[in-house]
Amino acid sequence: MQQPTLKSIIGMLILLICTSSLFAQQTPGLTVSDNGRYLMYEDGRPFFYMGDTAWELFHRLDREEADQYLENRAAKGFTVIQAVVLAQLGGLNVPNAYGAKPLKNNDPAQPNEAYFEHVDHIVSKAASLGMFVGMLPSWGDKWKQNEGGESGIFTVKNARQYGEYLGERYKDQPVIWILGGDQNIKTDEEAAIIEAMALGLREGDNGAHLITYHPRGPGMSSDFFHEVDWLDFNMFQSSHGARDHDNGLFTRHDYQLKPAKPTLDGEPRYENIMVGFYNQNDPKHLRFDDYDARQAAYFSLLEGACGHTYGHNSIWQMWAPGRDPVIGANVPWYDAMDHAGSFQMKHVRHLFESRPFTLLAPDSAFVLDGPETGGAKIKALVASDSSFAFVYSPRGEHFTVDLSQIQSRSVRAAWYDPRYGITDFIHTGDNTGMQTFTPPSRGRGQDWILILDDATRNFPVPGQDSE
Template sequence: MIGSMTYGQDTAQQWMKFELSFESDSLYANPLYDLEEFYAVFTAPSGKKHKINGFWDGGSNFKLRFMPNEAGEWRYETYCSDPKNLALHAQKGNFSCEKSASKHALHQKGNIIHIDGDYHLSYANGDPFFWLACTAWNGPLKSTEKEWDDYLSQRKQNNYSAIQFVATQWRGADVNSQLQKAYSGQGKIKVNPGFFQHLDKKVDKINEYGLVAAPVLLWALPKGEGKELSPGYALPQEEAIKLAKYMVARYGAHHVVWFLGGDGLYVSLFEQRWKNIGQAVFGEEHPGVVAQHPMGRSWIGDAYADEDWLDVVGYQSSHGIGSGTIDWINKGPMKKKWHKLPARPLINLEPCYEEIYFRTTDTHVRNASYWSLFATPVAGISYGANGIWPWIRKGEKILNHGSLSEESPSTWRESLNFPGSLQMGYLAEFIQQFKWWELKPDHELLTQQPGEQRSEHYVSLLRTDDYSTILVYTPLQTAIELRNPQNIDYKARWFNPVKNSYTEAELKSAGNLVQATPPAEGDWILILEK
């Protein structure tokens, strides 16, 4: 038995990956099926116990990965469903865990959790965590080490906090850069440890930059070219469960938010299938927070209200820029239902991609993102660009995506500096100056709603419970009139989401009403503070 530490450390570091390696006495033809269980119980200095599943890493190699959440002396004992395999069964050991030397918030405040009753995510110490994710579905699969470093460095510098990616082959990438698949077979499957060893380095890097990894375990779109490549659609239920459990064991020691499915239909015909998968994979104690990433304009909040394994109600507003999509964001189920369902973060995990169909601009991206952020209690938003998610290099085209595959978009590197890509960083910086986790929508404060006449003119509003802070997003230069039920004497500013700048606001008061008009054309946020 060999104990090894990540990043070359002799002892474990709190809130970082700790790894143990084992060489099995027996060779199994297909460990996914032949070995029912291999896990360890880790006992913390406080006495609390954590059951952590291990995984096969090729040949006779097995591993256990764990993120210690306490400093001090830990001990562990392994269990194997093949008790004759003494190299895996009843192995005991201990190790020392020190405070992390990393200055990143993840390694100081702890892993991401959802606290019951909250509409946002938090660090383990209770501090709120704001979600700003970049969508790099193919990034870990296709990128070189230098490309991945460059990408993560730029995202971190621009206030992103999470990276969304696909963890297997799927319709957008049939193999990785090493021409490997995550698994083979459509009935009984076999995982390919080489594929995941390549992925390990990319996931490690995400956390090294202080970013949360958000892997899609089972891409699931049930239609279109390449759907047979997507495990969430193509695999039988039991095989999908085994594959997902394997990845949870492999990456559970990382800072992760799991996307159980990607782009799937999780209601109607497929609802019970996905509830079964979710319960089987995440029904017991598990590392990480769980979200679902549905197909465009599909709402799962009501159907999954009683599914305790689901922590985040994700949604995808789709890549439309017309009134149907705008109304779905501003007047749809998120706005109508959030306060009637169990408290969970509600996050638009896929608003319109910048440059998709060569028509979507930074204005469309900003509109969709701010509207989404203001439609429910604030939790976060995701960004995507049509050259980043498929990891396009010069001359390359997108795989299996119909008309999107006909013409090459801008490269991933060019797309990093798109206006909307940078402006989402401004959004994160802007909202985090406030106690954003206390902000909830209250459009009733508006005396008039321009969006009733034209969808693209919809004005959104957030406020704290005590009315001490009010934020109003307007997509155009138009007069705003608000009710002021507390008759508060507000200080007022305008925020320019394009230039990341502030301007004093001229506020007019009349009785319990206040009025303000943006200083120039374009979209603005009015800030009212007591």
């Protein structure tokens, strides 16, 4: 085989650099929509936040494993990967896959270049696949004060220095900053540390990236920071307490606040985590399944969330045999990547992106009759121009809607199956009267979305015409 010449190697390097620069130029940053409800690309296109919690990604996986994970997530339609720089599970004192720790002397003002070169690779790989990294500068235990373990390494001064360092390093990459890391603010000192880190990020990246806050669950960023200028959108954690927990109530709370800011669930019930964290040593204990993960997505989105985050108990911790499992992890991360719930998140995104979803707003008056409480609760979104509507029936229970709220006299109705992303058309009729719809099946795991369209608009079929 002919060996590459120096000229050919230089040529390939130039091509790689040009390709990387071109991608950066073609990947605009994100901003908030004019109505304060959704996220948008800076070029005006709507951005659907479809996240995955990969908290230990930087810390535990090597580059080949990280590439495998990211390629899997890109193929499943995820748009944001949430990962932590100073990770939860020994993030300061347990080295990464290449033997590097993130900080010298556990000092946030002394980042270790070898560790951040690995972070660079993962961020660049995600960018090449069209995904943003929801980057948490630190898990919350690191900035908490006087709690032992790895706590107390941050001060107001070094938090700002660390924020500036990260902001400068990743200012040209598709990144979303997520402060907090599963902790709430309890003292003025802690609030000042988070404020300093946020301002450092702003100074380092010249305001190029959005910032939010991931609280301890169940909790909301809006309880601490809703009115501060640096918080671009809200995030809540509905957590892992119970089946049928209506995380849409968090969305509804944030939706009513002023000024209007987008909101989403950054950590709902994880697939395959033990319900309520109970009896973690019992392999037979009840675990959340794909339906629980799917129901959480639609419960929140149908209240007006700007997107959603999926999670799996094995993936957030990148668990594999030989590591101590947390909260009963029992499936290697590389097998868990293909559990049913993650496939179904692509169908969530396809449904919303098949229509101008930034027009959608929750409308409780649209549904005239149907379950109003519990796991069967009916929820609806209606476009502001009345051109289409979504109605979610989590248990396949029948419901009644007022068809006159769809603008056109000709209304097309269809059922969307959230398990497989399949659309079945029902009929096209007049927009008069009150119509009762009965989903094709009923019971736990038999959720359905009714799509009502202005038939003259010829909206595409979700997951088919929309791609």
